[in-house]
Amino acid sequence: MLRRLSVIEPATLLWLLLVGALVVLVAWPVAELLVASFTAPRTGAWTLSNYAAAYGRARYVEALFNSLYLGAASAAICAVLAVPMAWACSRTDMPGRGFAWFTVLAAFIIPPYLGAVGWILLAGPNSGWINQAWVWLTGAEESLVNVYTFWGMAIVIALHSYPFIFIFTKSALDLVNSEMEDAANILGAGTWTTTLKITLPLVWPTILAGIILVFLETIALFGTPAIIGIPARINVVTTQLWQFFEHPVRAEVAAAYSMPLLLITAGLIGLQKLMLNRKGYVSQTGKGGERRMIKLGPWRWVLLAWCGFVCLLSVAAPMVALVQASFSRAWGRGFSLDNLTIKNYRYLLFEHDGAALAVVNTFVFSAAAATLAIFIALAIAYVVKRKLLPMGGALAFLCMAPFVIPGIVMAIGFYAAYAGPPLTLYGTAAMMILAFTARFLPIAYANGSAGVQMIHPEMEEAVRILGGGRLTAVKSVVIPLLKKALLGGWLLVFILATRELSAAIFLVGPETRTISVLLYDLSEEGNLEVLSALGGILLVITLVFVGTGMKLIGRDFMLRRGGE
């Protein structure tokens, strides 16, 4: 045998490194979560008492059901908002399709809890703008709308989640060969019959997949339920988990309590996969199939009005309210020159004892997590796609696993694994960075593996036949070709990390607060002007990076299906 004799080959080393990283980021926290849920806090003995404590009170069980109702309600509202928009944008001659697309993008990049703050300003009882206008117009005594209700919360959540269903539906509609519709037309079906009997059934599995995704996002969401639900005394799973972390911290009970969330998520994602793969729905392709836009006639104005309405509710109104409040002495006094001030921003950036640090922390953590996640994901995607190392499938599985673990559950796992001895990472930057990295690993992996897929192995083989090694091939061919994809993935992770709240809130210490955590703290204090100003800062950061991404990579870089 002419095998090179060396104790540890580079490939083995790489393999160990990757396995190590995935164990630290994914396997260990999940294992610790499971173990903690069965462990008595002080003695360390095996016990079921955590489960008894978690489900022993009606209030806790009720929170579970509230979450399910909330998820279902917000998913249903999302479908109503998004499906007509997606259909109009994909299949019809509605004017302003670019505007509709822009609305969806804006709703997608606005951090959800900023929308919640905006809606508190708009629809808070008595003082909210809508209620003030209502009272002024009609002389009524009663408020018209109240955001601090179950439906208020469901609508506010839906107003930032509908882009998921829009993206799913539109990309499916874009793939429907319009000969499918022509075939129904020529057999005697008019536009509406065709749309209802042919087009929508064809994309129905994809719409349902989008609905499931929104449902899961909603039940795992912390920010909006905390900002709106807690004052409204509506308890959901995530806010209940948060209460288990108030003094005295009962992490074991939280671990037990988070199990249904984990199981529901894993189960529904499995179901969603099944549905998207269902044999009967594989769209047939063939030559031909030039797309014909449906002529809507006067209906196109109705649909455009609908898009405008969604834009008003999801983007324009809450953001105008937020920005107005951030520049006001007292937001309730409305637009007037003597109400205009920049003191809220000045206070935050120069006087507040934590805000400047929070901004810096947010940048550092997000950048570090994005870099780590992209690096690990690319390495794994590469060795998996090129089948370089054994057990690539297992690596890929671990990499994608956080996708089925709600961020808040991940955070509890991290807490159980690393907060206490021996590592005692609680309150350190490392803890935050590792948690962010783990949380966004699947997105980075999806990006990286799509990128590697694009590069034909023969391009690298061409380098190697000329005498370059595998590393030279990666350096001279793979990385340059992937530059754009990597940058896009990095920016996406970075942007999502800057707004991350549900994991951060559980792991944060006095020195590691981020903008999102500070925002939540401020919302508890109730100073809406300063809160809005911090929201304004986060919005500017987001816009700058999204703008950069669109400039460098193309306008679709955040809204591609499979990005989330």
Add this chain to the structure above:
Amino acid sequence: MSKLVLRNLSRRFGSFTAVDAIDLTLQEGEFVSLLGPSGCGKTTTLRMIAGFIPPTGGTIESDGVALSSPDAVTPPERRGMSMIFQSYAIWPNMTVAENVGFGLKLRKLPSEEVHRRTGEILEIVQMGHLAGRYPAELSGGQQQRVALARAIVVKPSVLLLDEPLSNLDANLREEMRFEIRRLHDEFRITTVYVTHDQAEAMVTSDRIAVMNAGKIEQVDAPFALYNRPRTRFVAGFIGRTNFLEARVHGGQLDLGGFALPAGVLNGHTPAAGQSVLLSVRPQSIALAREPGGDALSVPARIVEGAYLGEHWDYLVAPEGAGETKLRVTTLPSQRHQPGEQVWLRFDPDQMVPIA
């Protein structure tokens, strides 16, 4: 009365004219093919007949009723036609039976009748045993049969087909040609069939309309089209041919180096001094080792030969004709060597003057 009449029909895309003032009339129960090279406007014409594309000029009438004009277009769903698409457009979310029954249900037929007619037509296209399958579980040929059944079952006034066989492999394609013709013989549905494959058109059609660059060059039955092409394009597009420039000189047909008696072109004798283009099919010229002894026999030399199994394909140079070379095909048994002296024998019946 004519079933379908296209009158002066045109379609422009911007400044580009895809279909240029075509006229075509179909009788009830007739099968007409639109045949032509890629991009000549066949699909555009068919989609205008279906009502998917409004014409920019001219009209379409059916049974004397105007369907399309630049001002008004009856939508596809009210034309009572059906169509088979290049991609088949079988709905993947419905079973075979649901696909076929869709048009019947739209016509609000009672469900027993939908069921019965679906079953009957599936038997006719030999798909009865697969009625419960989803399209993704069918082969290409089976999907094709579903598309046929779905289009025929509604008894359309006109059936339109857009290159329905182009996604099939060669053997299946041949089989399906005959299948389509068989179904036509059975149901006699007025049919417009788009293809760029001449064999397909010849097998299936009563008449073929040859299109080129947006215009119809000639409409004729397959036999006439092959044997009496009227334009250079048609002669060259349908089968292979030799083009010969001929000029009449003192009772002789001067073919540039060799000559034939001017009287040979029965009925078509051009006036003296006039020139005419002749199309002469390779298999209409006979090769002989001995002179034929009359004015139709012309000495020539073999330039090269290729053996194609079913026949020999020779390139021959008539003596004294300079650069002129002719393609001639012979039986497989008739072998000649390059350089060999031979005699060509022309058949005046198969020398066709073209425009």
